[in-house]
Amino acid sequence: MRSSRIREPAVAGAFYPGDPEVLRVTVDRLLADAPSPADAPVPRAVIVPHAGYVYSGSTAALAYARVARGRDVIRRVVVIGPTHRVPVRGVALPGADGFRTPLGVMPVAEAWAEDRLAGVPAVCLFAETHRWEHSVEVQLPFLQRALGDVEVVPLLAGDATGDEVADVLDALWGGPETLVVISSDLSHYLPYDEARRIDAGTIAQIGALDGPLDHLQACGATPVNGLLVAARRHGLRPELLGACSSGDTAGDRLRVVGYSAFAFDGDDDA
Numbered sequence: 001m002r003s004s005r006i007r008e009p010a011v012a013g014a015f016y017p018g019d020p021e022v023l024r025v026t027v028d029r030l031l032a033d034a035p036s037p038a039d040a041p042v043p044r045a046v047i048v049p050h051a052g053y054v055y056s057g058s059t060a061a062l063a064y065a066r067v068a069r070g071r072d073v074i075r076r077v078v079v080i081g082p083t084h085r086v087p088v089r090g091v092a093l094p095g096a097d098g099f100r101t102p103l104g105v106m107p108v109a110e111a112w113a114e115d116r117l118a119g120v121p122a123v124c125l126f127a128e129t130h131r132w133e134h135s136v137e138v139q140l141p142f143l144q145r146a147l148g149d150v151e152v153v154p155l156l157a158g159d160a161t162g163d164e165v166a167d168v169l170d171a172l173w174g175g176p177e178t179l180v181v182i183s184s185d186l187s188h189y190l191p192y193d194e195a196r197r198i199d200a201g202t203i204a205q206i207g208a209l210d211g212p213l214d215h216l217q218a219c220g221a222t223p224v225n226g227l228l229v230a231a232r233r234h235g236l237r238p239e240l241l242g243a244c245s246s247g248d249t250a251g252d253r254l255r256v257v258g259y260s261a262f263a264f265d266g267d268d269d270a
Contacts, residue, residue: 005127006105007096007154011134015052016141020102027145030057034065041265042070044236045180045227047206048142049259050081050135050220054250056185056259060142062241063261067179068146074179076109077143078153078172080165080223081135081183088158090122091168094130099137099154103144109151116171122164129156135183135220143181157222162212165226166233173234182227184220186258192247199243199258206262207238227264236266 012018017026030053046063049056067074080091093113098105117123130136136154143150153172157165169180186199202217204210211228213221231238243260247253 006098010132023102030061034061036065043263045264047182047262049185050138050183055246059259059261064142064146073176075177076151077179079136079181080155082220083156083158085132086129088129092126092156095125095127101140106152113153162225162229166229169230182223184218189255192253195256236264238262
């Protein structure tokens with residue numbers, strides 16, 4: 001199942017800057033502008049949006065500023081996003097040794113993941129669903145700037161239940177050296193006030209670990225639902241770090257997309 005293929009960026013220059021220096025400055029500025037209390041713990045897991053940085057980057061940075069506190073501890077990041085282009089049954093590995101961004105290649109912990117995931121029924125290898133998908137890719141420059149030299153396990157969740165995704169997370173669960181990143185926006189293309197109302201309900205559900213969400217509430221409902229199940233299993237507690245919509249950042253208020261950032265921590269050690 002191993003491959004020497006490097007997955008090339010699909011949305012550099014569109015969702016985020018394609019020029020390495022501009023991207024570095026953009027991400028560093030977003031991280032610097034994000035408040036992170038001195039006593040805030042390093043999260044075990046986060047939920048972050050995956051829209052273009054001009055729309056949702058400031059919300060994602062709220063989580064990654066906390067993640068950056070674990071720079072000397074975190075060595076591996078499991079990133080699970082939804083599929084927007086090529087459907088898949090289950091949860092797909094990419095079959096790649098690295099994911100390239102304008103900031104360099106992030107090594108994929110493919111052999112480690114395959115060993116951990118052997119026998120997990122929902123897991124498959126399907127490079128095509130990763131090829132043009134942005135939900136994982138847009139997280140990588142944030143991870144590169146916040147954590148430096150870490151390995152990544154990129155996964156895309158398609159037709160899968162929350163329990164199936166949670167089983168994948170359980171197989172990959174580690175100690176403080178392993179971070180879980182769930183990539184999801186909230187509601188899509190609703191008028192501003194309606195989106196705020198619906199997103200508030202979704203945020204309350206996440207805060208109460210009350211799944212499952214549906215895909216009208218969050219495009220990444222499948223990976224979010226998996227984290228909600230895993231959080232209950234591992235005793236993690238969610239904290240809302242911030243929420244907004246494209247109508248608050250760089251879009252009009254007629255048809256907005258909602259965003260939120262959550263950090264999960266708790267007493268779990270394994």
